[in-house]
Amino acid sequence: EAEVAQSPRYKITEKSQAVAFWCDPISGHATLYWYRQILGQGPELLVQFQDESVVDDSQLPKDRFSAERLKGVDSTLKIQPAELGDSAMYLCASSLTPTSGIYEQYFGPGTRLTVT
Amino acid sequence: KQEVTQIPAALSVPEGENLVLNCSFTDSAIYNLQWFRQDPGKGLTSLLLIQSSQREQTSGRLNASLDKSSGRSTLYIAASQPGDSATYLCAVMQGGSEKLVFGKGTKLTVNP
Numbered sequence: 001e002a003e004v005a006q007s008p009r010y011k012i013t014e015k016s017q018a019v020a021f022w023c024d025p026i027s028g029h030a031t032l033y034w035y036r037q038i039l040g041q042g043p044e045l046l047v048q049f050q051d052e053s054v055v056d057d058s059q060l061p062k063d064r065f066s067a068e069r070l071k072g073v074d075s076t077l078k079i080q081p082a083e084l085g086d087s088a089m090y091l092c093a094s095s096l097t098p099t100s101g102i103y104e105q106y107f108g109p110g111t112r113l114t115v116t
Numbered sequence: 117k118q119e120v121t122q123i124p125a126a127l128s129v130p131e132g133e134n135l136v137l138n139c140s141f142t143d144s145a146i147y148n149l150q151w152f153r154q155d156p157g158k159g160l161t162s163l164l165l166i167q168s169s170q171r172e173q174t175s176g177r178l179n180a181s182l183d184k185s186s187g188r189s190t191l192y193i194a195a196s197q198p199g200d201s202a203t204y205l206c207a208v209m210q211g212g213s214e215k216l217v218f219g220k221g222t223k224l225t226v227n228p
Contacts, residue, residue: 004159006159031214033214033215033216035216040220041220042120042205042207042218042219042220042221043160043205043216043218044218045215045216048214048215055214056213056214056215089157091159091160093160095214103147103148103209103214104148104150104162104165105150105162105216106162107152107159107160107161107162108159109158109159110158110159112157
């Protein structure tokens with residue numbers, strides 16, 4: 001069964017350092033999402049891509065976070081500089097194109113970030 | 117702004133019991149509602165998706181219902197097993213947006 005791949009699974013970094021996460025969506029899924037989940041909370045959307053274009057990045061802290069999906073396939077989320085409050089689980093999800101009428105989102109295993 | 121609430125926050129039951137998890141949302145203009153399972157430190161596994169035009173969906177021992185007009189959904193788990201222990205998250209997709217808005221989840225413990 002096809003799955004969303006993410007790496008690394010765990011990352012420990014010091015405050016003010018740069019960190020990057022990678023996501024490879026299910027093949028054929030045009031829409032890709034990055035969510036952040038703080039412990040004990042539900043995930044919150046950071047950024048949504050349709051192919052290589054950003055559709056929604058209204059909740060992305062743009063002073064320190066950036067995201068790209070250059071060829072419309074895999075994606076990278078970067079934080080620079082990392083702050084203590086960035087410690088969380090970063091989840092990637094993907095779904096089929098809107099024209100399919102199917103919006104079910106499939107999530108990857110996540111990257112657990114700890115900032116010290 | 118859409119808000120999703122899940123009650124109870126935690127639930128502990130003996131093995132074999134049937135149980136119901138509740139989810140409510142403030143804006144009924146949703147496209148769909150999705151139930152997920154999350155094991156500790158892991159990603160989300162999709163359990164059931166209900167389109168706004170549907171009333172319920174079933175998968176094995178799971179049954180999810182949707183009452184859009186009242187802003188409520190329930191997840192029914194029959195004959196619970198220790199392996200069902202996890203956090204269950206409810207999420208709604210707003211009409212006109214593909215963003216999922218999540219509740220905080222219900223942490224379920226099924227005791228042998």
